[in-house]
């Protein structure tokens with residue numbers, strides 16, 4: 312249908328025609344086969360692999376297998392976990408546990424990002440900031456968030472606040488360190504370029520330093536999201552009321568063994584979802600950035 | 608590239624109506640409407656106050672004279688100190704196109720850095736339009752060998768940056784940007800990111816980004832050395848056209864003798880480190896110049912003189 316002759320258009324830089332249009336029936340078959348190979352095969356392999364693992368687990372649990380030091384007699388089978396999930400999904404407890412954990416993550420992680428990003432930019436940009444603000448950070452950084460739990464319980468009025476604080480501590484340092492690194496490794500020539508184009512101090516920050524260190528900041532956020540979950544679940548197990556970590560530990564003390572595994576799976580899925588959300592925000596905020604690719 | 612007649616030296620900012628009519632076949636001329644936005648003297652008033660305009664508002668359109676007085680630049684201190692250039696005396700007329708030619712490490716980039724305001728002279732002083740250079744400003748645009756476009760901004764975003772910094776409103780910015788992109792042949796790439804362009808296209812964006820500011824001084828540090836021969840030639844011709852339209856002073860650093868002669872009104876020869884000016888060569892080739900100029904006897908004789916100079 313497309314006109315064969317090239318229009319003598321004023322757009323010499325645009326590449327020629329609209330590409331190969333139709334194509335014959337044989338081509339379509341080959342293409343279908345190509346799609347099958349590219350998409351269906353890997354999906355099928357993944358599904359089979361996961362199914363085999365599930366079946367193996369089911370068999371080990373059902374038969375109460377024991378290998379001396381490693382015993383499966385108390386490990387619930389996946390079928391039992393599925394039943395437990397159906398129960399939990401119906402009860403209002405589910406929303407309450409997940410909702411509580413999510414709120415703590417949002418509060419703790421959000422506060423950490425809100426504080427760590429500007430702080431990291433100041434430390435990365437100004438010598439004075441580095442001299443004055445970095446030392447206390449360096450002292451606190453090696454202390455794992457979990458080690459803060461006893462002190463946090465003493466420091467804060469409510470368990471809720473102390474758990475948010477633990478989540479905050481877990482997320483804070485990865486974000487801070489990545490932000491500092493992002494600012495420091497920013498190509499100096501880009502700042503110079505903005506100065507020769509008339510940028511003032513504020514514009515240098517907003518137009519160059521922030522976007523330029525964004526890839527590093529997003530990396531820090533996704534690492535921080537992982538450590539935030541890790542810290543939160545531990546805190547909930549020790550001092551929590553509600554929350555998915557609390558649910559998992561409570562299941563152990565109440566000897567609801569299928570619920571333990573269910574809690575673990577939910578923790579994994581929620582963590583994965585949060586990391587995916589960060590990655591998605593990163594891609595959305597940086598359409599120009601292709602990790603490991605031709606970004607500059 | 609366009610071979611249409613140059614705007615005569617005396618009406619650099621006059622609207623070029625012919626260009627508007629010929630827009631489809633030969634998109635060109637951006638100067639008129641840029642002039643409308645920024646005006647001839649605007650670069651000085653709106654740009655950095657570091658080299659402020661001392662002349663009156665209806666001064667002649669040409670500004671951008673340069674004066675090096677006994678300039679020496681040293682890096683580091685003590686035993687590790689490196690004297691990059693020494694005793695540089697050089698006057699450049701407003702609107703002149705000067706090439707600086709010298710071996711690697713002789714301090715060419717150092718001189719560009721000093722003019723841009725990144726490096727302060729250790730000795731002597733440096734003036735642009737009679738004002739001492741103290742810091743970077745948008746009245747002096749720089750284009751480097753390897754582009755320093757903002758990777759997170761589109762081509763249009765990069766080009767309009769200077770106008771944005773100056774507080775020009777969005778519609779105006781977009782109009783001016785579209786026009787100059789058209790002028791450098793990149794209208795269709797406005798929404799692309801720098802990483803999606805070829806080296807030659809990136810340099811054209813760099814040039815456009817600097818020119819929207821109407822700099823009185825265009826500083827170019829081996830801008831075309833990373834390009835292939837054919838692309839370089841097109842870029843050189845484009846640069847000469849833009850120089851004519853924008854009436855700016857150009858200081859062009861290169862180590863390519865042909866390029867230095869082809870472009871410039873005057874070639875400044877710099878010795879190995881510590882760099883000093885060992886001679887200068889006025890280039891009398893007629894303008895406008897096209898690629899054929901390099902085959903003329905006059906060009907070859909200039910080149911021979913240049914070689915002689917460089918051998919000592």
Ligand SMILES: Nc1ncnc2c1ncn2[C@@H]1O[C@H](COP(=O)(O)OP(=O)(O)OP(=O)(O)O)[C@@H](O)[C@H]1O
Nearest residue numbers: 682683689691710711712713714715716717718880
């Ligand atoms: N920031 C710096 N710190 C220390 N020494 C420097 C610095 N910049 C330049 N130099 C020194 O100054 C001298 C001149 O450098 P410059 O980059 O100006 O040379 P160039 O003529 O541009 O060389 P090329 O043609 O290779 O680009 C060199 O010996 C270099 O070592």
Ligand SMILES: [Mg+2]
Nearest residue numbers: 715716717828
């Ligand atoms: Mg150099």
